[in-house]
Amino acid sequence: MRLPSVRRLAVLAAVAWAAAAPGGLAQAQVAPAAGESPAPVFRHGLSLMGQPKYPAGFPHFDYVNPAAPKGGLLRLAEDGTFDTFNFVVPRGTPAAGINLIYDTLMTAAYDEVSTEYGLIAEGASHPADFSSVTYRLRADAKWHDGTPITPDDVVFSFEALTKNNPNQRFYYSHVAKAEKTGERDVTFTFDQAGNRELPQIVGQLTILPKHWWTGTDAAGKPRDITQGSLEVPLGSGAYRIKSFVPSRSITYERVKDYWAKDLNVNVGKDNFDEIRYEYFRDDTVMLEAFKADTYDFRTESSAKNWATAYDFPARADGRVVLEMFENRASGIMQAFIPNLRRDKFKDPRVRRALNYALDFEGMNHTLFFGQYKRINSFFSGTELASSGLPQGRELEILKGVKDLVPPQVFTTAYTNPESGTEDLRRNNLREASRLLKDAGYEIKNRKLVDAKGEAFTLELLISSPAMERVAVFYKPALERLGITVTIRLVDSSQYINRVRARDFDMIVSGWGQSLSPGNEQREFWGTEAADREGSRNLAGIRDKAVDILIEKVIYATDRADLVAATHALDRVLLWNEYVVPAWTLNYTRTARWDRFAHPPTLPTFSFAFPDIWWFDPAKAAKVNAVGPASGTNSGTSK
Numbered sequence: 001m002r003l004p005s006v007r008r009l010a011v012l013a014a015v016a017w018a019a020a021a022p023g024g025l026a027q028a029q030v031a032p033a034a035g036e037s038p039a040p041v042f043r044h045g046l047s048l049m050g051q052p053k054y055p056a057g058f059p060h061f062d063y064v065n066p067a068a069p070k071g072g073l074l075r076l077a078e079d080g081t082f083d084t085f086n087f088v089v090p091r092g093t094p095a096a097g098i099n100l101i102y103d104t105l106m107t108a109a110y111d112e113v114s115t116e117y118g119l120i121a122e123g124a125s126h127p128a129d130f131s132s133v134t135y136r137l138r139a140d141a142k143w144h145d146g147t148p149i150t151p152d153d154v155v156f157s158f159e160a161l162t163k164n165n166p167n168q169r170f171y172y173s174h175v176a177k178a179e180k181t182g183e184r185d186v187t188f189t190f191d192q193a194g195n196r197e198l199p200q201i202v203g204q205l206t207i208l209p210k211h212w213w214t215g216t217d218a219a220g221k222p223r224d225i226t227q228g229s230l231e232v233p234l235g236s237g238a239y240r241i242k243s244f245v246p247s248r249s250i251t252y253e254r255v256k257d258y259w260a261k262d263l264n265v266n267v268g269k270d271n272f273d274e275i276r277y278e279y280f281r282d283d284t285v286m287l288e289a290f291k292a293d294t295y296d297f298r299t300e301s302s303a304k305n306w307a308t309a310y311d312f313p314a315r316a317d318g319r320v321v322l323e324m325f326e327n328r329a330s331g332i333m334q335a336f337i338p339n340l341r342r343d344k345f346k347d348p349r350v351r352r353a354l355n356y357a358l359d360f361e362g363m364n365h366t367l368f369f370g371q372y373k374r375i376n377s378f379f380s381g382t383e384l385a386s387s388g389l390p391q392g393r394e395l396e397i398l399k400g401v402k403d404l405v406p407p408q409v410f411t412t413a414y415t416n417p418e419s420g421t422e423d424l425r426r427n428n429l430r431e432a433s434r435l436l437k438d439a440g441y442e443i444k445n446r447k448l449v450d451a452k453g454e455a456f457t458l459e460l461l462i463s464s465p466a467m468e469r470v471a472v473f474y475k476p477a478l479e480r481l482g483i484t485v486t487i488r489l490v491d492s493s494q495y496i497n498r499v500r501a502r503d504f505d506m507i508v509s510g511w512g513q514s515l516s517p518g519n520e521q522r523e524f525w526g527t528e529a530a531d532r533e534g535s536r537n538l539a540g541i542r543d544k545a546v547d548i549l550i551e552k553v554i555y556a557t558d559r560a561d562l563v564a565a566t567h568a569l570d571r572v573l574l575w576n577e578y579v580v581p582a583w584t585l586n587y588t589r590t591a592r593w594d595r596f597a598h599p600p601t602l603p604t605f606s607f608a609f610p611d612i613w614w615f616d617p618a619k620a621a622k623v624n625a626v627g628p629a630s631g632t633n634s635g636t637s638k
Contacts, residue, residue, distance in 0.1 A: 042123030042136055046106070046200050047115035048516055054109070054117065057264075063111050063603035064268025064612050070254070072595075072615020072635040074272045075295040077286050078279050080492035081247040084228035088208070089164050090500070090534050092228040093493065095250045096277040099206070101144075101235030105135050105154070106203030107265050110603035110611075113329065114516040116203050117265050120149055120236070126199045133199035134187040142259045143209050143236045151180035156210035158188070160225050167534055170523060172205075174198060194555055197518040209234045238270035242637075251276040251637070268599075271614035274637050281491075283466060291320075293593060294631035297609065300589040302466045303368035310591060319623045321594045324587040325607040331382040331513030333375060335579035336460075336474075338506050340540040341531070344456060345505075348406070349439040351577040356432035357477040358580055361420040367469055372583035374416050378570045379513050381586050386567040386574070388413050393564035397552055398571070404545035406575040414574040416581055425477075432481055441482075448482030457484040461504040463495035470508070500534045508582065509538055517566055521550045525573065539578050546572060595620040595633060 045052035060066045076096070084092035087099075106116035106124070118124070121135040141149040158178040161168040174190050175198070181187040188202045212234040213225050223229070232241045238261065242253035252275045260266050278295055280286040287305060290298050291312050300306050306322075314320040338345040338354065345351060360374050377385035390398050390410065398409060408414075419425045441448050441456060448456040458478065460471045471487045478485045490498070498504055511524050520536075523529050525546050529537035549569040556562035588607070597616040602608060620635050 040125035040134060042125045042134075044123055045115060045117040046124055046203065047112065048196060048200070052109075052115050052117065053112050060264050060267035061109060061111065061603075063599060063601060063608070065599045065614075066268045068268050068271045068599075068612070068614045070271050070614070071273050072271075072617070072620075073274045073276065073633060073637050074297070074596075074610055074615070075276050075278065075631075075633055076297060077289065077295045078277050079281070079283055079286060081279055081281075082250070083247065084230065085233050085241070086225065086227070086229050087206075088160055088168075088225055089228065090166060093496070095244070096279075097239075097250065097252055097275060099237075100239040100252050100275065101233065101237045101241060102206050102208070103141075103149075103236045103260065104204055104206055106200070109265075110606045110608050113605065114200065114514070116200050119260065119263070119265055120207055121203070124199060124203065129193040130190070130196055130198060131193040132187055132189045133202055134181060134185055135203070136182070137184040137186070139184065140259055141236070143212070143234055144240055144255060145212075145234060147209070147211060149207060149209075149236060151182070151184065151186040153207055153210045154178065154186040154205070155180060156213070157205060157208040160208060160213070161205070164226050166532055167523075167536075170529060170532065170535065171201070171519070174519075175202065195519070197516075197554070201519060207236065209236070238266070239275065242274065247279065249276065249278050269611050271612075272610060273615075275610070276637075283464065289631075290591065292631060293633065296595060296633055297590065297592040300591055303371040303585075304466070304469075306371070306589050307369040314593070314626075317626065319594055319626060320591060322589070322591050324589050325602075327381065327586050327588060329382075329515050329605040330584075330586050331379045331384060331515060331517075332510055332584055333378040333380060333513070333579065334508070334510030334582040334584055335375070336506055336508055336582060337539050337579050339502060339504055340542075340578070341502055342505065344450075347439040348577040349435040350441075351580070353432040353435040353439075353481065354478070355577065355580045356417045356428040356435070357481060358417075358474060359419040359425055359428075359477060360416070360583060361418065362425070363470065363473050364583065367473060368583070372585055375581040375584050376414065376416055376574075378511070378573050379517070379566060380584055382513065382515055384513070384515065384517065384563060384566040384570065386414070386570040390568065390571060393561065394567045394571075397549070397565055397568045401545040401548055401572070404543075404548075405572050409571050409575050414571065429477065429480055436481060443482045446482060447484065455484055456482065457486070457505075459486045459488050459505040461488050461490065461495065461498060461507050463490055463492050465489065467508055499538065502531075502533070502540065507538065510582070511536065517562070518554050521553055521569070525569075526550055541573075541576075541578055543572075543576065546576075593623055593633065595623055595635070 044056045078096045082093050082095040084094055085098055087094040103120050105119060105121040107119040109115050109117060120137055120141045122138045123136045124133055126133040137149060143149060155178045162172050174192055174195060176189045176191040178186060178188050190198050213223050216222050217231055230246060238255060238258050239252040240255050242251045244250040254270060254273050280289060287309060289295060310322055338351055340346060364370055364372050379385045417428045419428055436448060440451050462468060462471055468487060468489055475485045499507060523536045525537060525541045527542045527547050529535035530540045530542045549565065549572060552565035553569055556565050595616060596613050598613045615635050617635060624632050624634060
């Protein structure tokens with residue numbers, strides 16, 4: 001399932017959705033006449049758990065403060081730049097926060113897993129075999145110009161996204177058609193039955209205004225959705241664009257007459273009057289700007305910064321708060337990813353050798369202040385991570401692909417090499433050398449060469465100075481194996497373009513995982529995605545067994561079957577050595593100027609910033625009273 005801001009857990013329900021059930025959308029039922037089809041049952045929410053937690057007509061989510069005050073300015077920061085407000089086409093870099101101006105058919109709950117409730121749609125209906133879904137739009141849903149949101153907008157959005165964006169086309173590839181089927185109804189017909197996620201995947205569709213995109217701009221020129229643009233677009237969401245400086249900053253303002261502001265799924269949300277994003281070219285400068293009170297909140301990805309960079313007066317006197325939030329639904333694989341499209345990485349022995357060369361324990365001690373643990377699963381931190389030897393249903397699934405997977409899948413639990421001592425490090429390099437020799441490489445003139453005499457070179461492509469420290473640490477071990485290593489640090493735009501074009505030897509990246517894995521696994525590891533520009537199959541995996549196991553995950557019949565199928569997929573991905581697993585921390589590290597408040601109990605699966613937080617004038621006054629910095633946030637726009 002696509003990952004929203006919160007990663008989620010799901011128990012796949014049995015096929016009983018078409019029956020009326022407690023918690024369904026209240027609706028009068030009339031027995032059909034002879035020969036008539038039964039009237040569709042529209043539900044206010046959909047869940048892979050079976051029934052949503054919240055009944056029809058619920059007042060608000062449990063985790064919000066329904067009386068949260070509205071007001072204040074939230075200042076955030078982004079690295080890089082932006083050059084478009086049109087997120088439909090994959091070219092260009094859309095402005096941060098552009099999703100704030102749009103609504104979707106459904107919206108997620110942060111205290112449930114794989115559950116969505118109606119936003120633009122007041123209800124959804126689908127047959128028992130999940131072969132289609134019909135969404136009924138709210139009569140009062142409207143764009144910021146007052147025009148109603150219609151089924152034509154939904155159909156237009158679906159067609160525009162799937163026609164012009166390869167990733168969206170792939171994501172919605174099993175939607176055969178979208179069509180208006182009633183005054184406020186739009187039906188999506190699927191090309192297959194039994195795929196339980198598809199109704200909810202369609203519910204995540206961002207809806208665009210057809211009348212605006214097919215109209216003309218202020219100069220009378222027809223708009224073109226296939227091109228990037230900095231014309232301020234029309235939206236329907238809780239915010240609109242107030243102002244911007246191209247490539248440097250963008251400010252959103254809360255829409256006071258937002259059509260859905262009193263909707264139960266929005267009560268207690270969207271509390272800031274303004275949200276501003278400032279852009280920085282360098283993370284070091286961005287960090288110093290935070291310490292100078294130029295912006296309010298940051299997530300800290302660097303262990304070094306977390307350990308050493310926040311020793312400054314505002315932290316000491318409590319004006320800046322450092323807080324770690326547990327990722328209770330975390331699932332992740334972060335890794336050094338070799339490009340399997342290049343011949344030198346096709347042999348799994350070569351890829352395993354690269355793993356033996358990685359001294360994680362040394363890195364963790366020297367660079368990371370002991371904060372991390374090594375990743376040993378593509379679903380690290382969840383019950384979906386494989387361990388031990390396959391048993392029961394997992395073993396049964398794996399036997400179906402026995403001739404297509406490495407034999408170790410059945411005989412050996414996967415582990416990463418350990419390098420906590422000098423002896424272990426030397427032994428690891430010996431084993432790496434042996435594997436490279438078995439793969440047909442040898443040392444000539446202190447260089448690793450293949451049978452043709454061509455040197456083994458490796459360019460490690462990165463876009464972050466913080467990752468450069470890691471690459472420099474990794475480089476000497478690779479060079480001791482005879483590999484010629486180049487570390488290429490490029491700006492974010494170059495990095496994105498090169499990764500999209502698959503123009504790299506190795507990158508450091510990762511995949512966030514839902515606790516309800518499904519259709520997105522095709523995007524991550526599926527053969528169809530391997531050579532599609534911009535896909536999330538960064539490694540270029542083409543593996544028949546993996547494709548089969550992905551389908552087992554998607555069509556799992558219940559939670560136990562899903563867990564077993566995911567364990568099997570995980571185990572096969574690991575034993576093919578497709579990546580060199582990196583490390584993780586099961587927490588999100590955050591730093592903020594203490595001007596904000598949140599409900600006493602945050603939702604189970606997210607700390608939900610800034611969605612359900614609010615500006616606290618009393619806190620802000622205390623912070624601002626101590627020697628205001630040049631960028632001090634008073635809560636009002638400047």
